[in-house]
Amino acid sequence: MKTVIKISNRIIKELIQDAESSYPNEACGFLYGADASIRSIVHFEPVINSQEGDQRRRFEISTLDYLKTERRALDTGLDLLGIYHSHPDHEAIASSHDLEKALPFFSYVIVSVLKGKAEQIYSWRLFDRYRSFYQEELLIENLIISPNK
Amino acid sequence: MAKIIIPTPLRKFTDNKSSFITNATTVGNAIQDLAKSYEPLAKHLYDDQLNLRSFLRIYLGEDDINLLEKSETLISENDVISIVPAIAGGSNSKIIYQARNY
Numbered sequence: 184m185k186t187v188i189k190i191s192n193r194i195i196k197e198l199i200q201d202a203e204s205s206y207p208n209e210a211c212g213f214l215y216g217a218d219a220s221i222r223s224i225v226h227f228e229p230v231i232n233s234q235e236g237d238q239r240r241r242f243e244i245s246t247l248d249y250l251k252t253e254r255r256a257l258d259t260g261l262d263l264l265g266i267y268h269s270h271p272d273h274e275a276i277a278s279s280h281d282l283e284k285a286l287p288f289f290s291y292v293i294v295s296v297l298k299g300k301a302e303q304i305y306s307w308r309l310f311d312r313y314r315s316f317y318q319e320e321l322l323i324e325n326l327i328i329s330p331n332k
Numbered sequence: 333m334a335k336i337i338i339p340t341p342l343r344k345f346t347d348n349k350s351s352f353i354t355n356a357t358t359v360g361n362a363i364q365d366l367a368k369s370y371e372p373l374a375k376h377l378y379d380d381q382l383n384l385r386s387f388l389r390i391y392l393g394e395d396d397i398n399l400l401e402k403s404e405t406l407i408s409e410n411d412v413i414s415i416v417p418a419i420a421g422g423s424n425s426k427i428i429y430q431a432r433n434y
Contacts, residue, residue, distance in 0.1 A: 209422055234420070241422035246389045246396065250414050253339055257350060263340045266419055273423035281421035284387070286341040291421070 188222045188265075188290050188306045189322040190214075199301040201229045202269035202294040208238035213252050214265035214292060221322070222264055222290060228252070241280065242268045265290030265306075272296070275303035277316040285309040290319060304328070334411040336366055341417060345373035359390055360403025362413055377415075387418040 190198075194214075201210045212229040216222065230252075234243040244266070256263040266289055270278075275295040277285075285291065287309050295303040305328065306319040318330035336352045343350060352369065356362035363384070367374040379385055390397045391414040397405045407413065 211419075234422075240424075242420060244419040246391070246416045246418070247394070249339075249419055250391055250394075250416050253337060253414065253416075256340070257337070268421060270423040278422065278424045280424070284418060284420045286417055286419075288341040288344060 184308070184310055184317045185320065186222065186290075186308055187220070187320045187322060188224065188292075190224045190292070192324045194224055194227045195304065195323050197227050197229075198267055198292065198294055198304070202296050202301050203299055205232070205269060206296045206299045207271045208232060209234070209240070209242040209269050209271060210294075211242040211244055211266065211268040213263060214267055214290065215256060215259075215261040216264050218262050218264055222319075224264060224290075226261060227267065239271055265292055267292040267294070269294045269296050269301075272298070275305040277305075277307040281307070282309075282314070282316060285316065287311040291316070292321075333409060334362060334407045334413055336362055336413045336415065338366075339415050339417055342373060342376055342415070345376060346370045357406060358403065359392060359397050359405040359407055359413060362407060363390065363403075363415070389416045389418070390414070391416055 209232055211232050212227055214224045215226040216224040230244055230248050232238050232242045233245040234241045270293055275293040291307045293305055294301050306321045307316040308319050310317050321328040333353050333355055338346050338350055352366045354362040354365045356365045367377050392405055
């Protein structure tokens with residue numbers, strides 16, 4: 184599978200800022216945009232990590248926050264295309280916990296934060312048939328992050 | 333007639349439609365009505381025992397139907413029903429970070 188996601192430099196900076204300011208806890212949020220041969224993210228909205236207990240290794244988005252987000256997307260005409268979250272002191276590799284809760288269609292953008300500084304950004308999508316993730320090609324304006332071979 | 337809002341990840345099973353209009357009178361029947369109209373969607377809504385999948389919540393307006401009458405919750409004209417998937421995840425328990433290119 185090969186899919187491409189494009190995120191503007193401005194939004195990448197917002198993701199990094201949010202991930203670093205939430206450290207050592209996991210941050211999360213919604214990614215909106217337009218879906219075509221290249222998925223283009225034009226808006227990012229951080230959301231409260233509602234995970235009860237240790238937020239350094241888990242995130243959860245409340246159902247009410249999700250409900251409001253879907254309605255807002257319908258009102259604005261933008262598509263809700265993905266979920267962003269951070270992995271404090273872990274690589275930006277989708278984990279078994281991410282896989283357990285993953286939904287088809289969404290791009291899962293993960294920012295790894297090492298000792299408070301963002302280090303990696305990768306995007307993943309669920310390969311529904313095999314219940315596994317594959318890495319998307321991530322375009323950050325002029326920078327291309329290709330899937331690891 | 334009530335409206336069901338279909339969450340983005342499931343729209344590929346509804347011909348990309350974001351909502352569905354139903355004449356059903358209960359929430360449970362409304363969701364069944366949707367599943368019958370889009371057969372490929374059914375397995376994403378129900379498990380093998382035909383129970384709604386555990387990662388899905390159903391809202392009537394702003395209210396979780398689990399706090400109302402569950403699938404028997406009555407619906408009225410112009411009600412909005414939302415299918416809401418659980419969104420969660422996180423890194424592995426063990427710190428596995430190794431610096432690499434980014």
